[in-house]
Amino acid sequence: MEERLFNTIYGRNLVGELKNIVQRPYLVVTMEDLWEKFRGEFDEDAHVHFVKTLEYDEIMRELEELGEFEAVIGLGGGQAVDYAKMAAWKTHRPLYQVPTSIATNAVFGHRAGIRFDSSVRYVGYVEPVAVYIDFDVIQKGPKALNRSGVCDVLCYHNAVYDWKYAWDRGKCESQWPYDESLAARSMEVYDRIVEAMDDIYELNEKGIRVLTEGLRWGGGAFHNAGWNPRHIEGTDHFLFYTLEYMTKKKFIHGQPVCLGIFTGSLMQDNDAEGMLRLIHRAGVDIRPEAMGITWEDVFAALKYEKEFLEKDGKWFTVANDFVVTDEFCERVKAMILEVYGEWPEK
Numbered sequence: 001m002e003e004r005l006f007n008t009i010y011g012r013n014l015v016g017e018l019k020n021i022v023q024r025p026y027l028v029v030t031m032e033d034l035w036e037k038f039r040g041e042f043d044e045d046a047h048v049h050f051v052k053t054l055e056y057d058e059i060m061r062e063l064e065e066l067g068e069f070e071a072v073i074g075l076g077g078g079q080a081v082d083y084a085k086m087a088a089w090k091t092h093r094p095l096y097q098v099p100t101s102i103a104t105n106a107v108f109g110h111r112a113g114i115r116f117d118s119s120v121r122y123v124g125y126v127e128p129v130a131v132y133i134d135f136d137v138i139q140k141g142p143k144a145l146n147r148s149g150v151c152d153v154l155c156y157h158n159a160v161y162d163w164k165y166a167w168d169r170g171k172c173e174s175q176w177p178y179d180e181s182l183a184a185r186s187m188e189v190y191d192r193i194v195e196a197m198d199d200i201y202e203l204n205e206k207g208i209r210v211l212t213e214g215l216r217w218g219g220g221a222f223h224n225a226g227w228n229p230r231h232i233e234g235t236d237h238f239l240f241y242t243l244e245y246m247t248k249k250k251f252i253h254g255q256p257v258c259l260g261i262f263t264g265s266l267m268q269d270n271d272a273e274g275m276l277r278l279i280h281r282a283g284v285d286i287r288p289e290a291m292g293i294t295w296e297d298v299f300a301a302l303k304y305e306k307e308f309l310e311k312d313g314k315w316f317t318v319a320n321d322f323v324v325t326d327e328f329c330e331r332v333k334a335m336i337l338e339v340y341g342e343w344p345e346k
């Protein structure tokens with residue numbers, strides 16, 4: 001399989017160089033609080049748009065009103081880079097992306113996670129001229145947020161198992177037959193992240209590079225495999241989707257996904273204890289209180305997950321067969337508290 005990944009450049013002072021390389025006039029897509037930090041790096045008359053919505057119809061209407069620009073710069077987290085993709089896609093303008101965190105693989109994927117009447121669909125297609133990873137920007141950012149990016153690679157542990165599990169039971173989708181070499185490739189990328197876990201925790205240059213390269217591979221993997229998500233996503237992300245649907249909360253992607261990695265591998269009987277310790281070592285807090293939810297929310301999501309996935313048309317995983325009992329829920333809680341300790345009372 002040919003692996004085409006986005007052109008990615010590492011260095012420092014990369015934001016400051018943008019004004020020298022992009023076509024003018026340019027549009028900067030970012031968030032209001034970030035602009036305060038970065039405005040000095042751009043021309044005084046730079047054309048800026050603050051992301052307020054990811055609803056498709058609203059984005060299209062806003063783009064009509066934004067006037068003329070020759071290049072698009074995405075500067076920020078998932079929302080800014082996804083909006084920037086849509087702006088570049090709609091206007092056929094070149095795209096330059098500067099993620100200010102490495103908390104997901106969103107910046108390395110072709111499609112944007114856009115809402116249609118509040119439900120997410122991944123649409124569009126755009127390849128940036130370059131993705132710039134600025135060590136200083138990442139290192140000055142919130143550490144827990146950046147560390148949580150490991151979720152989008154650790155999840156291959158579940159995805160690969162779910163794929164084989166469905167295949168062995170004749171439940172695999174016909175367009176995605178199990179592919180041993182593709183599964184092995186995912187696990188190669190996974191192994192590299194695990195080996196570098198201490199550097200990733202430190203967020204030193206090596207750690208940032210290794211984690212980013214893992215996310216970069218994952219961002220391209222969906223397209224490279226013919227829009228096949230089987231080797232990169234399964235029960236890991238599915239608990240997150242269920243939780244998001246049930247609680248309507250905004251999450252830091254890595255927390256509920258890492259919780260799903262643990263509960264999914266417990267359903268799979270696939271080294272759940274080892275995954276829990278690895279997630280803890282990575283510095284990702286998966287206790288519900290750390291996400292602003294309760295144990296009851298987690299238990300309810302675990303119990304509803306199977307029904308939600310069937311309704312939502314998700315691919316077949318161990319979650320479709322697994323019966324979630326009260327006993328299972330208590331085991332999830334006990335194992336997490338054993339490793340993380342009780343949430344401190346205020």
Ligand SMILES: [Zn+2]
Binds near residue numbers: 152253257
């Ligand atoms: Zn993800």
